[in-house]
Amino acid sequence: MNKKHLLLLCAIFSLIVVMASCEKIFPPAPADDRLLDGPVADLTGGQNRQFLNGDIAFNDEVFTTETGLGPVFVATSCGSCHAGDGKGHPFSTLIRFTAAKDSTGNTVLDQGPTQLQNRAIPGFLPEQLPRNVPFSKFTPPANTGLGFIDLVPDADLLAMADPDDLNGDGISGAVNWNKIPPYVTIRKNTVVKNGLYICRFGKKGSVYDLLQQTATAYNQDMGITSSFEPVDTYSGLEIDPEVSDKTVNDVVFYLKTLKAPIQRMPGDPEVVKGKAVFIRIGCESCHKQTLTTGTSTIAALSNRQFYPYTDLLLHDMGNALDDGFTEGSAKTSEWKTPALWGLGLSKNSQGGRYFLLHDGRARSIEEAILFHGGEGLKSKTSFQGLGAEEKSSLIHFLESL
Template sequence: MRRIVDLLRRASRGWTPEQTSQPVMGMAGLFWPTASHLAVAGLIATLSPAALALAGDIPDLPSARTDLTEQDRARVEAITKPTTDFSKPEEYELMQGGAGTSRKRVNADAFSQSSANITFEEEGTFKLGNAIFRKNWVSSPSSTQASDGLGPLFNARACQSCHLKDGRGHPPEGNADATSMFLRLAREASTEEEKAERAEHKVLNFPDPTYGAQLQDLAVPGLAGEGRMRITYAEQPVTLGDGTTVSLRKPSYAVDGLAYGPIHPDTTLSPRVTPAMIGLGLVEQIHPADILAKVDPDDRDGDGISGRPNMVRDALSGELTLGLFGWKAQTPSIRQQSADAFAGDIGISTPEKPDHWGDCTKAEKSCLDLPNGVQERLGSVEAPSPVMDLVTFYSQNLAVPARRDINKQPVLAGKKAFYEMGCVSCHTPKFVTRRDAPNKAQSFQLIWPYSDFLLHDMGEGLADGQAVGDATGNEWRTPPLWGIGLTKRVNGHTFFLHDGRARNLTEAILWHGGEGQKARDRFAAAGAEERDALIKFLESL
């Protein structure tokens, strides 16, 4: 690996092919680059200097795609090149989820369709996974024999309770509950030992000593929930370039009714709404090299955008790998994301996270004294491997809906504005997934997620002050935009951003700060027609 990195660095310095092919000093002495080595070095034009530096620092981190032939590589480079023609839709743009794109009627179930290219047998597996995703877990002991183990402290009784119709969650509004939004609790390292754990990526951060990693407002009978999230909003008027006034609501968070004592003074509260589930399996099969090629932590190209990866430990292999999922890219795989949700949200143990009492802490003894739902004949955890297999498969194969209105002039004009305002600097339009994906349904698919899946400083306005792995309190992963225009149809609301503070897409854009400030300012300075066109483009995704 380090030999390849050395060759790449030679190429990056402008060395000629003859110079690049000179012997390289390796750990075992000199070696002469082969044709394949030089072919890899030829990919330097697609990699950022920061990506090379990162590859040199972390063993086995891919600096180039290893799954493609030279012919494939040329095809991928050509098809993913940003467009400059906004007079008509791009080829394959309608099918934003590749061959798995759902072409079914757009209705409230638009996010709950299976990938169109899975087999008949896999469709049965998908339906079984859907049944588990929807089922309500109950407290122990019970007569169900396969559904007990809830909590004892929890945020939801079912996966579907948080991921409403597999779509986007919302903050509590009026009499609505807070099931699809909760508070993450975390503090920074306070001892040398904890600092060492953080430095070695053994932990993402440290939970509150009493209330754990997230506030759980629900509990099984006989036990008190931890407390209730309280949100207050302050309206902030913003005047756009044409004189239009938009009001943004700035939230503040607190906890009422704490049942087990005070929260630690260093604990931060970070609100999170549940994101849409569509396209996760495709995102999982984007080659890491394609994401790392966009890394530019020092903004060497001077565009004001400094994307960074969140490198995290895979819970099963222990290897340092690229985080892809979650609001701060803190999770490397769908299976691990599912296991974390089972434990933290519902209080169900899995082979990946065998926490029978969920997020209960030693300070919550009354929680730990309650029975768990392990059935020995089914395994040593409450949701054994077959359950995890089904839920993971279901989550990997929720289809992305087809685009709409892509030929309409306002949508094309809005797409042009999206590019010219600089939105694509973070919201990368398209990728081609791995040739060697485990499931053919996700293999070598042209997809349009509109995300680079990297961390970006979004400014003080959106900061939560909570570090998660390599992500700082100001940084967030660029969220994918596919399906965003169907949020109201599926979920009955238009609340956006990590905490749902934005009541529509215009407000969401105006909250962008930090690395998103330039694009935000261009949007704010544009005329009403151009702004409306950009919104229509987003609504077509």
């Protein structure tokens, strides 16, 4: 063996020692089903690069006064409200209030709801909530799987809807018809009614697509203007973009291609038993297990079956959850069925405990169920009638999602 070969063997041995030492020092990486972030499988090389660019913009870029923050704002970055792409907590909860109402009690669409900017840069005062206005608190939702939800065809939503409860099951379900901004790209085979479009994002399902959601979040949450939303939230004047179209589009792509949450231990006997209870007491009437995407330019999302446990429709949830606030065509007591996938991982981004429902008021899964009224009353009553063992199995199933 010559000297060159000997040095190479020494180098390989040293590398093996270092790697073995690292395995002892550092804990193993979390399993994929324990994380909400990460891209969908089968993206192309170019798509993975755009995903990474969006990931950096979403999670790493923190805005300051010098880069356009504010002057009034709610957060300094996207990731500060969605840690690990999970749910937010009371410290990142938003407040929205109704600016004006029409004769039916719904928001005047031309004016719409307004978001409270409760923080400000030095030299400015944060906004105060006006007196005697209907308002609601919105805890930031998890981001994962949004690209699948974006691609559910309008026709599928209408097929699930039963606004007049014609089948008599006590579950109506309605889409949110709303105006949309001019910069969004209309979906293929979209359905339009009286100039209004079917929307699906947000707590009341009032936002059309992820571009509108992202551009509005930059503008309303951080006071950052773009070519899509150029009006400064403080002055009301149109100003030069403070974030580029490329960055906004990269973030939109990132949100579209975040993977769907992965259920943990679906074959566990308690999980299987709990799922049967979930179906038997009627929870799946609104929390639909299975939806299917339409055709997409992103092959990894195209014509895929997925399991979000939502119908993406508005349902009357009763007086306890009626805070007098509305968006689009939603009534004040109506809320979009939240997707339950990823529910069991919520505590990871919520400080180790649950903050559930639209405003985080429920501190456990059971408490969230007990707030159900209106169309959810029958299932809640059935839940209350369960024995301790069946309740435990149901919660075990929900925490596996």
